[in-house]
Amino acid sequence: MRAREVRLKSRPVGLPSPENFEVAEVDVPAPGPGAVQVRNLWMSVDPYMRGRMYDRASYVPPFQIGEALQGGAVGQVVESNDASLKPGDLVQSMLGWREGFTAPAASLEKLPADNAPPQAYLGVLGMPGLTAYAGLLEIGQPKAGETVFVSGGAGAVGSVVAQIAKITGCRVVASVGSQEKADWLTSAGVDAVVNYKRGDLLAAVRAAAPKGIDVYFDNVGGEHLEVALELANPFARFVECGMISQYNNTEPAPGPRNLIYVVGKSIKMQGFIVTQFAGLRGQFHKDMTSWINEGRLRWEETVENGVENAPAAFVKLFSGANTGKMLVKLA
Amino acid sequence: MRAREVRLKSRPVGLPSPENFEVAEVDVPAPGPGAVQVRNLWMSVDPYMRGRMYDRASYVPPFQIGEALQGGAVGQVVESNDASLKPGDLVQSMLGWREGFTAPAASLEKLPADNAPPQAYLGVLGMPGLTAYAGLLEIGQPKAGETVFVSGGAGAVGSVVAQIAKITGCRVVASVGSQEKADWLTSAGVDAVVNYKRGDLLAAVRAAAPKGIDVYFDNVGGEHLEVALELANPFARFVECGMISQYNNTEPAPGPRNLIYVVGKSIKMQGFIVTQFAGLRGQFHKDMTSWINEGRLRWEETVENGVENAPAAFVKLFSGANTGKMLVKLA
Numbered sequence: 001m002r003a004r005e006v007r008l009k010s011r012p013v014g015l016p017s018p019e020n021f022e023v024a025e026v027d028v029p030a031p032g033p034g035a036v037q038v039r040n041l042w043m044s045v046d047p048y049m050r051g052r053m054y055d056r057a058s059y060v061p062p063f064q065i066g067e068a069l070q071g072g073a074v075g076q077v078v079e080s081n082d083a084s085l086k087p088g089d090l091v092q093s094m095l096g097w098r099e100g101f102t103a104p105a106a107s108l109e110k111l112p113a114d115n116a117p118p119q120a121y122l123g124v125l126g127m128p129g130l131t132a133y134a135g136l137l138e139i140g141q142p143k144a145g146e147t148v149f150v151s152g153g154a155g156a157v158g159s160v161v162a163q164i165a166k167i168t169g170c171r172v173v174a175s176v177g178s179q180e181k182a183d184w185l186t187s188a189g190v191d192a193v194v195n196y197k198r199g200d201l202l203a204a205v206r207a208a209a210p211k212g213i214d215v216y217f218d219n220v221g222g223e224h225l226e227v228a229l230e231l232a233n234p235f236a237r238f239v240e241c242g243m244i245s246q247y248n249n250t251e252p253a254p255g256p257r258n259l260i261y262v263v264g265k266s267i268k269m270q271g272f273i274v275t276q277f278a279g280l281r282g283q284f285h286k287d288m289t290s291w292i293n294e295g296r297l298r299w300e301e302t303v304e305n306g307v308e309n310a311p312a313a314f315v316k317l318f319s320g321a322n323t324g325k326m327l328v329k330l331a
Numbered sequence: 332m333r334a335r336e337v338r339l340k341s342r343p344v345g346l347p348s349p350e351n352f353e354v355a356e357v358d359v360p361a362p363g364p365g366a367v368q369v370r371n372l373w374m375s376v377d378p379y380m381r382g383r384m385y386d387r388a389s390y391v392p393p394f395q396i397g398e399a400l401q402g403g404a405v406g407q408v409v410e411s412n413d414a415s416l417k418p419g420d421l422v423q424s425m426l427g428w429r430e431g432f433t434a435p436a437a438s439l440e441k442l443p444a445d446n447a448p449p450q451a452y453l454g455v456l457g458m459p460g461l462t463a464y465a466g467l468l469e470i471g472q473p474k475a476g477e478t479v480f481v482s483g484g485a486g487a488v489g490s491v492v493a494q495i496a497k498i499t500g501c502r503v504v505a506s507v508g509s510q511e512k513a514d515w516l517t518s519a520g521v522d523a524v525v526n527y528k529r530g531d532l533l534a535a536v537r538a539a540a541p542k543g544i545d546v547y548f549d550n551v552g553g554e555h556l557e558v559a560l561e562l563a564n565p566f567a568r569f570v571e572c573g574m575i576s577q578y579n580n581t582e583p584a585p586g587p588r589n590l591i592y593v594v595g596k597s598i599k600m601q602g603f604i605v606t607q608f609a610g611l612r613g614q615f616h617k618d619m620t621s622w623i624n625e626g627r628l629r630w631e632e633t634v635e636n637g638v639e640n641a642p643a644a645f646v647k648l649f650s651g652a653n654t655g656k657m658l659v660k661l662a
Contacts, residue, residue: 051595058595059565221591234390240593255586260552262571263602264382264389270599271592 001028001037001078004307005068005098012053015248015318020053021069021311028100030079036091036105037079040330043096043307044072044122045314046156047219050247059273071096072127073330074111074118085110090118092126099307099330114289123156123325124299125288127274132160132217133284134277135239137168139270140215144169147209149228152219153193154181154300156325157241161217162190163297170215173208175201175224177320184323188298202227215239221246226256229267238269248318300324332359332368332409335638336399336429343384346579346649351384352400352642359431361410367422367436368410371661374427374638375403375453376645377487378550381578390604402427403458404661405442405449416441421449423457430638430661445620454487454656455630456619458605463491463548464615465608466570468499470601471546475500478540480559483550484524485512485631487656488572492548493521494628501546504539506532506555508651515654519629533558546570552577557587560598569600579649631655 002025009022031037049071052063063069073096077089082105085091091108095101111121123129135157142148148165152158153174165172166189173192176182182193192208194201205213205227214236216228221243228238246253262269291297302322304313310328317326333356340353362368380402383394394400404427408420413436416422422439426432442452454460466488473479479496483489484505496503497520504523507513513524523539525532536544536558545567547559552574559569577584593600622628633653635644641659648657 059597221594225590243591243594246591252588254588255590257583257585259556259586259590260574260577261602262600263552263574266390266602266604266607268599268601269593270601271594271597273597276597 001039001100002026003028003098003100006307006310007068008053008063008065010065011055012050012248014250016050016053016311016315018311018315023308029102031081031102034082034104034106035102036077036082036085036108037100037102038075038091038093038095038108039078039100040073040075040096040098041090042074042119042122043310043328043330044126045310045317045326045328046071046128047242047244047247047317049314050318069097070094072122074121075100080105082106092121097307097310112285116289116292119301119325119327120299122327123301124160124292124297125285128156128325129160129288130277130281130284131241131274132157133164133288134274134280135241135272136161136164136215136217138277138280139272140217140237140239142168142170142215145171146214147171147173147211148215148217149173149175149205149209149213149231150217150219151175151196151224151228152242152244153185153190154323155219156322158217158219159185159188159299159324160297163188163291165215166190167291167296171209171211173205173213175205175220181323184300196224202230206231217241218243220244222253226258229256229258229261232261232265232267234265236265236267238267240269240271244318302326304328306330332370332431333357334359334429334431337638337641338399339384339394339396341396342386343381343579345581347381347384347642347646349642349646354639360433362412362433365413365435365437366433367408367413367416367439368431368433369406369422369424369426369439370409370431371404371406371427371429372421373405373450373453374641374659374661375457376641376648376657376659377402377459378573378575378578378648380645381649400428401425403453405452406431411436413437423452428638428641443616447620447623450632450656450658451630453658454632455491455623455628456616459487459656460491460619461608461612461615462572462605463488464495464619465605465611466572466603467492467495467546467548469608469611470570470603471548471568473499473501473546476502477545478502478504478542479546479548480504480506480536480540480544480562481548481550482506482527482555482559483573483575484516484521485654486550487653489548489550490516490519490630490655491628494519494622496546497521498622498627502540502542504536504544506536506551512654515631527555533561537562548572549574551575553584557589560587560589560592563592563596563598565596567596567598569598571600571602575649633657635659637661
């Protein structure tokens with residue numbers, strides 16, 4: 001099999017651009033004993049990948065110049081040399097950013113036999129969904145009647161957070177960057193949606209959360225975090241999932257001017273990585289599929305086509321061009 | 332009884348000065364049914380009191396202009412009109428900043444009959460001690476072999492944190508502002524003491540904590556917090572007890588430039604108020620008195636004399652003039 005792949009050509013400074021990437025075509029070897037050859041159908045681009053483009057120690061190693069990038073993908077087995085998988089099976093891997101690959105069968109995960117479209121396993125039923133589920137429920141600990149504020153509310157993670165918070169019985173305030181996103185979240189039952197591009201964010205969130213904020217699910221950082229600290233109630237929980245507003249900074253940016261509220265309001269602010277909640281995956285899949293089947297949890301996708309457009313899809317995350325999960329369709 | 336008391340004359344702007352306070356002499360009424368008259372022996376000045384001098388909503392109401400301040404005190408009953416207390420009994424109250432008072436017996440707490448000097452109930456065996464104990468053990472969750480960094484390490488809270496962390500089997504790094512304080516903590520068994528007034532704090536703490544920081548007990552905020560974020564290990568716990576470096580700011584100061592590490596390092600940063608751990612008081616008193624009797628936990632006091640010097644004692648907290656607990660001896 002011949003397959004195109006996307007490699008990191010140079011480390012981005014500030015906002016990444018397509019010039020930081022290059023496409024190459026490679027021969028995908030036939031599978032040896034225990035291995036399978038897979039044609040990718042969908043790949044995921046996610047904001048966290050920006051961190052792996054810096055050359056620094058982190059919880060995941062940095063991407064290497066000249067090598068294919070990595071990320072979530074779902075694909076179809078085309079040739080198998082292992083009893084556990086047969087041609088036609090759908091599998092999930094971290095070998096995105098390429099049209100196909102050969103890998104040990106044991107390193108892949110077969111998708112459950114259910115009615116969900118395969119790309120849902122890159123979104124609501126995959127890593128972003130578990131991030132939302134575990135972060136909100138385990139760290140945020142929302143209680144019915146409380147107010148949950150989620151930034152990046154129309155994103156792959158934020159939109160799931162908002163809807164699970166509604167299911168939990170909370171008042172939900174979400175921030176988004178466009179009217180289209182606001183309309184979607186409103187139609188999905190979110191109580192109040194604030195467009196952060198329109199004027200005074202503090203005033204808008206204050207009006208939307210008259211009883212203050214009990215849980216803040218942070219995907220954005222920066223001004224959003226400062227606003228959440230200002231409006232936090234005593235013993236509020238801040239789920240620190242991401243700070244996309246800071247990922248492309250070329251100089252360290254000052255933190256919120258009111259961080260001292262962590263002391264005065266007894267706030268818990270906690271970062272996490274989704275892998276620490278791997279033990280919840282069974283319950284997560286059960287709850288999510290129930291909610292989806294009951295029509296209580298919906299999702300949107302923004303789809304780009306072709307591996308050569310994966311860099312552009314990735315860059316679009318930082319201007320908020322995606323509603324819901326940003327995907328690249330590969331086949 | 333005639334008694335002098337210290338009143339808030341004006342709200343401090345920036346660093347408080349003695350001019351923000353005034354001393355008045357009042358008649359202390361004879362105790363009615365159920366009440367006692369108390370002569371205060373010791374009163375406490377604590378950094379958190381600065382927050383109550385601002386006119387703003389908080390977890391404790393602000394001090395009022397023209398009224399006597401409040402704070403921890405131990406005193407002796409001189410006249411009793413309640414069966415629960417008799418003259419000579421030692422009691423603890425929040426009616427400091429005055430030489431004496433009359434109050435309902437039920438609002439006071441009789442000191443335990445033990446060998447501790449009464450003023451220890453304003454320090455190691457009182458609110459600062461419980462703050463250190465509960466904050467470190469419940470929020471910090473230190474494990475033997477981990478590295479604990481405590482700022483304000485020679486203060487009433489910090490010095491107890493440092494010693495309990497040693498008892499827990501941790502490597503302990505403390506920051507202080509003088510050689511005298513460093514010498515004391517070293518003699519008390521702290522592994523490494525850094526003088527934050529001498530040069531590069533980041534370099535000094537990095538050298539003192541070669542395996543990184545697992546628990547940061549924050550009394551200071553500002554640069555100390557930024558250094559702790561920089562050196563934090565994955566899943567570090569930040570016990571946000573106080574940020575004394577920020578209490579006298581006249582303008583909001585920017586937060587740490589590396590707060591994004593909360594996400595990338597899965598840090599938990601949590602503020603608290605000691606009252607939420609009231610349920611631990613029994614275990615706290617048992618553990619602390621054992622450690623004191625075994626010689627494993629020591630304390631220092633810095634004592635000013637006379638209620639008229641309480642404002643000066645309070646102001647001295649912000650220049651770090653105290654080693655250990657800052658007290659005012661009233662009788």
